[in-house]
Amino acid sequence: MTTVATKPPAQAARPARRKRPKGGGLGRYILVRFLLIIPTIFILVSMVFWLMRTTGDPITAALGGRLSADQLAERIHAAGYDRPVIVQYFEYLGQVFTGNFGTTISTNRPVSEILTTYGAATAELAFYALIVAFMVGIPLGMLAAYLRDKATDATLRIFAILCYATPVFFSGLLFKLVFSVWFKVLPVSGRANTSSELQLQLLPDPTGIYTIDALRTGNPEVIGDVLAHAVLPALALGLLTAGVFLRLVRTNVIGTLGTDYVDAARSRGVNEFRLVSKHAYRPALIPIITVIGLQIALLLGGAVLTETTFEWKGLGFMLIEFIKARDFVAVQGIVALLAVIVAVSNFIVDIIAALIDPRVRY
Known part of the structure; x- marks a missing residue:
């Protein structure tokens, strides 16, 4: 009896390993994004310098017509503005990267002192405005997505457009009229009344952020x-960004509701509200985080008008005062700092987005 040799069964082909994209990795991504900050800040600071120099030297711009020709020439020579502009430019770059923004012409104070003193007020206002934007924009955006193509959805979209399109100073004046003049429930301007500011100034090493300093006093009043x-300042400035968040959340939640895993959850009998609040909400937040960096620039720009409207003494308020005084050294320092803040904020937002969504790294 002869046996017939049989071939062993062919082994199932192993699936090929998915190759990781070259150049990926969180560490490399952070390094590249960090290195990009340097040319960004360099370009922004350079643009500020050359735009300010189109008006001539700062001494003539600020004191021209108020000093004699000899006094003006003496001040220009003492400040070094009679040297070639390219020499002044490289000297200014060296000072900026060491934290020296010069001395104000109108008040004879170091610009760095102005930045630290009034920068805390602007940071506090921007923080409160972001809270308002999140509390208003995200829930209303989810509600608009849940009630999409209905009357409520249309009303919320109109509200978002009005929030973004209304000038900050107009909404600020409107809030002051309603809540301060008509109903008299909120202060009309300033960061605190005189007695509160006196107690805050008596604190050892005040931070300049009134909320933190007020908590340190332990005084409920x-x-x-x-x-x-x-x-009111936070509401006026925050609604500007809330309109952007509302439309962005609505669009991304509606887009997420059409994905396969949401359809699978819907087929299991999950109701629409739970789909919006649980399954579609978190993926829709990723675009919000990436947009925050752009909105910080919008907040800082809006802070100039908001602080002027409410006499909130921050960098925006002082920027207008220095422009009126033609103190372009101070203006140059404030604008350069705001540019640096925007660049660094975008870097931080990019890192947060990469931590949440690994696809951003590649």
């Missing part, structure tokens, strides 16, 4: 007064 003064 001071805390309430500081928070009450922050409501």
